[in-house]
Amino acid sequence: MLVTMRLSALFTVLCLVHPDPAWATARSSASGTSAAAPGRGEAPLNSTHANASVLACSALEGTFPTKLWVPGQANYTAENQHFWSPTDYASPLCVLTPSSASDVSTAVRILSRLKAKFAVRGGGHMPIPGYANINGGVLIALSDLGQLALANDSSYVSVGPGRRWEEVYAYLQPYGLIALGGRVGLVGVPGLLLGGGISFYSNQYGFAADNVIAYQVVLASGAIVTATASAYADLFWALKGGGNSFGIVTRFDLLTYSSPSICAGIMEYAGDQQQPFLAAVANFGQYGSADTKAAVIPSIFMLGALNTTVYTTALFYDTTANCSQPALSNFTALPAIANSYASTTLAAYVAGTDALIGDGTRQEFRVISSLATAAALQVVHDTFVQMVLDHIWDVDGIQASVAFQPVTSHFIQQGIAHGGNPQAVDVASAPYFWMVENFSWNSAADDAKIHAFALNVTSVIDAQLSAVGAKARYQYMNDAGSGQAIFQNYGAGNLAKLKAIRARYDPAKVYTDLMPGGWKVDLA
CATH class of the missing domain: 3.30.465.10 (Uridine Diphospho-n-acetylenolpyruvylglucosamine Reductase; domain 3)
Incomplete structure (x- = not known):
């Protein structure tokens, strides 16, 4: 009966030309608090969609009076900024926080009927503007679906x-x-x-x-x-x-x-370790990952504020026993200026990674894929480092990195064993390096400059990888930037x-x- 009454009330709202008084009041009081401009890559809604959004927010408020938030309310701000990077912040007209699949279902029916634009945000993953937030539309924030x-x-x-x-x-x-x-x-x-x-x-x-x-x-x-x-x-x-x-x-x-305990941590090496570091990465890509319990994330880190480049490796081994494992020995043998690799738990290790992401920093990703060869590593390293120094080293708070993620044939074969997946990565050409370029900086004023640079450096590196016969087809979605071809490179x-x-x-x-x-x- 309650559901029937709520749906009846909803359809009444949908027939009204004007939003209900409660929504009109909230929207009026919020009019001076949502002046943020659309994020890069996201246009403001046109008048038709803007009207649909007003009707949608009104209908959603009538249906979910304790779960609908508008600018100026603390819950609106908290949900709109529930991302790990400010590049995701936007100016939705309202935010809905459903607490069940049934709530989501009702919201989708309302939005679909009104043809209102919306975004959905889970825990907050992708830092691309407009991918999990929206200007002028409805943000469905799934924070309360916390099973x-x-x-x-x-x-x-x-x-x-x-x-x-x-x-x-x-x-x-x-x-x-x-x-x-x-x-x-x-x-x-x-x-x-x-x-x-x-x-x-x-x-x-x-x-x-x-x-x-x-x-x-x-x-x-x-x-x-x-x-x-x-x-x-x-x-x-x-x-x-x-x-x-x-x-x-x-x-x-x-x-x-x-996996009750693991060995994990990060080793950091000085800039003069470039060649032995790259040799260790190449060796692991080709041979070390035959031990499937081992994983590494080797990275180049360029720190503008310190005017320095360092090399790091996140080391992982799935074991309750000895952390000294042959598969990781080429990395652990390098002289380190910092080393946290030790026995721990996965929960403890990832909790510590939060501190590695600068609070409030802006973020941009681009993905590069190559065969796991030493030539590919050298191309990416040399080109990336030089172009960063030449073009964006003066950006406030700049940190630029490339992480080399070794991907083995065993990794890919597990997807086949589990019934296949849309990626259908070519197992015959494995192993690969799936590399992510990551840029972080402080000011929104530099967004366009960083975005343009990211496009350019990725294009240059891709061309160079093709020239040495090391370019790979598949592009990993979760490390990609806006505009990169993802599904076109699936199986x-x-x-x-x-x-x-x-x-x-x-x-x-x-x-x-x-x-x-x-x-x-x-x-x-």
């Missing part, structure tokens, strides 16, 4: 999309278990999983998404379904790296694995298959046209 529940047999954990990875690991730690997820604690769960997801355990078990056994999904129709390998199997496959074109995931069921025929699945589950393109943020299969 964490271990199955009775401990074989999987159910995780709500409002969670961050540090929370998942902390929940599982008392049981001596882990789930495959992010290597930095404060990024969100759904963004990582829908893009595939690289974990410290990926050499053993594949993409994080290869280890999802069920997705609870709100479809564009508002229907709530559970996609598994046997039910809605095409949707299940698409969600293992196909992004957000298919629905809003309101629960992930993730396989768990025993042969998979883009067409993803488009067909999108058409089956969202024929009206609600999650493409009304929810514009993110990479869309139909636009590839």
